[in-house]
Every structure is written in C-alpha cells, then in structure tokens.
Amino acid sequence: MTVTLIWIVVALFAIGLYLSWTAGRLDRLHARIDASRAALDAQLLRRASVTQELATSGVLDPASSIVLYQAAHDARQAEEEQREVAESELSQALRAVFGEPEQVEALKLAPGGEEAAGELAAAVRRVPMARRFHNDSVRAARALRRHRKVRWFRLAGHAPFPMAFEMDDEPPVALADRPGT
Secondary structure (H helix, E strand, O other): OHHHHHHHHHHHHHHHHHHHHHHHHHHHHHHHHHHHHHHHHHHHHHHHHHHHHHHHOOOOOHHHHHHHHHHHHHHHHOOHHHHHHHHHHHHHHHHHHOOOHHHHHHHHHOOOHHHHHHHHHHHHHHHHHHHHHHHHHHHHHHHHHOOHHHHHOOOOOOOOOOOOOOOOOOOOHHHHOOOOO
C-alpha cells in the first residue's frame, strides 16, 4: 500500500513537473512573440518614416512624392485591424515608384539622394526579415498550443491566440538588390 502510494506521488510529481516545463516553454514563446512583434512594429515604423522623409525632401517628382507620402501616412495612422492592408499598400506604392533601376539612379543623383536611397533600401529589406521572424514565433506557439495537454490543462492561461502578420512586404527590386547597404 505504501509503495503504491509513493509511486502515485512520484508519477503525479513527474506529470506536474512536465506540465510546468511545458507552461514555461509556452510562456517563453509568448514573450518571444511580443518581442518579435515590437521589432516588426519598429521596422514598419522606420520604413514609413523614411518614406515620408523622402517624399517631403523634394528629390522626387510631385506625383511620386504624393503617392509615397499618402501611403506612408496611412500606414503610420492605421488602426490595428487595418494595419496589414495599409502596410501592403505602402509596399505597393514603393514598388510603383521605385520599380525600375533608373528611378533609383535618378534619386541617387539628386542632392542628398544617395543617403536617402540607402536608408530606404535598408528599411525595406529589414521589414520582410522582421515579419518572417515574428511569423516563425507565432507558428511555434500555435503548434504547442494545439497539443491536447496544453488545451486540457489550460496551460496558455488567458493569453490571446497568437496571430501572424500577413502583408505584402516584397521590396522594390531596384532597392532590394543594392550592394553595400
């Protein structure tokens, strides 16, 4: 009787330890999601800011400046529910304005254009990496949250179900392939 009770206590302790480890892992994944989302938000904000600066600098033609400024403004001011769409529209505007290498070369020839092109190229290349890192974190957390033990024992607590950030983040070819930036 005593031996059986000891084995039951040991088994319950092992199960509790395993569930505690799983809950800790899930908590770390949620913290990683929060950190990666903050990094993504920072990169999106940087891209929109650099785009707005470029649009108001006077180095672009007026039509391109208006298109870029409006798309960047909309991306910065978008509500959370509309953010993916607004960021996708900014990506499309950037591809429309800087779709050809000649347009980037014309920008580089303007006073201050070389620096502006470099900043914009760096900003548009970092967004897909930040988004990919965030979505990988979300995918890992979702996979763990789908396990029965997590659902049955409610190991996720009250944490919201992680959502991926889906947007068109393809950079303009002429900016994405710039060497040395």
